[in-house]
Amino acid sequence: MALTRVDWEDLPAATRGAIEKHTGRVRSARTVSEGLNSSVAMLLSTEVGPVFVKGLRRAYPRRWTQDMEWMVNPYVTGVAPRVLWRIEEEWDLLGFEAVEGRHAVYEPDSADLPRLMHTMAALGKMQCPDLPLKTAEDRWGPYVTEPEQASWFVGGRLLHTDYNPLNVLISGRRALLIDWAWPTKGAGWIDPACLVIRLIAGGHTAEQAERAVSGLPAWEGAPVEGLDVFSAASVRLWQEIEGAASTSWTAGMAEAACMWQTYRGVAA
Template sequence: MAVERTHWEDLPEPTRATVEKYAGRVMRAETVSDGMNSAVAMILETAFDKFFVKGLKRSYPRRWTQDMEWMIGPYVSGISPRIQWRTTEDEEWDLIGFEYIPGRHASYEPGSEDLEKLLDTMRRLGRLICPNLPLKTAESRWKTYVDKPEDLRWFVGERLLHTDYNPLNVLVSDGRALLIDWAWPTKGAGWIDPACLILRLIAGGHTPEEAEMVASGLPAWKEAPTKGLDAFFTASINMWREIAEADSAQWKAAMLKAAQDWHNYRVRA
């Protein structure tokens, strides 16, 4: 369920004053419509600079996603927009200001030129050392969805993973692809990120074979164990079935179908 947007002029005066303390006097504010999980998502043009600002009320159940983005931001600045400030002292709203980078969301259609840009970014992510932070682990993320608990051993690893390759989370700008929305930074086996991408590619119109071909250039994908993939298919089907049954949004049903189609392809292969 998408979170209802709150515009700049609707924020409390103390919150706006706090933002301007960090960002400068706001000259223009534009609410953006893309994305579903932030009550505030806007571009602010100030006397000093331009920022993308996102956030939630402190009382919101998933406000912890702000903590995740703030925590991981300094470690992924080379492949993501840089975090600039956060309204930690505001009593009602938790807002984060990012550097503003003009661009567009990636296209996942077969043949899209955006895909090679994304793969280059994923290769760079795969070379990063996972920071010593209290990140969720892949085995804990998927533990309720595997059929056999012992299969979680395949998910264990030391790589930093993004895991949410929704095309809305990939910003294409100036010949590069940047990863945004780090709400779920995870520590786990490196092949999990390519697997998460493949699911999104299938949902975006690729056949399972085509999607695997796109990911074949990623070193981490070449290391994917067959039994680990079997566990991932099962967990993905179970997870997206639960999500689709709780919310009838078309894209969630498409993700469930993508997981099922990929599983069926691998069984036949």
């Protein structure tokens, strides 16, 4: 469920003052409507230039997503906007370099997809830094039918895993990955596999979606059996998510996962 947005004027005076210690005077603030997982999401015009701020109350149960972004950002600055500072008081806020752009379009033949593939190829070359991240076998292991199947997901690559088009910012000829709430260590082909399901939800057939990621080195080396296991596990995962919070987008993701599983000829 999307969180209610909090505007600049609604933040405590002490929090606004803490932000202005980093930015100088805030001249104007525009709350961003897109996105689901932050109470604060605003673009500030400041004395030091534009800054994007996102965050949650410190008491919020999923505030740990802020920890993930703060921890991983120094390692992904080539494919993501830089975090400039962090405030941890009543609110946990991250200040990012502001990047002009728009969210990606996932329709078939979208001109955004080659830009995203370039970014994913760069990410796919990155070894996972030595950080306390979740592993892919931990995340998707509960959704396999035999415990040993989770071994397909083991690897040493840094994965983004959440390819919601709202998490891909198209800026000129670049595609930047934002919202690193779920960084994961695992097999490199898992990121393209996560994108395949998103592309199907965006209007691709399963065949078109696999073709779209086919040029990624991580996908070219993906084990067929591993992909089959992952597709079946993804169905169970998205059906669980849809059962817990039935919305049009969770239902769409569950349906897309089923379409991919059927295309791969994997038994339910």
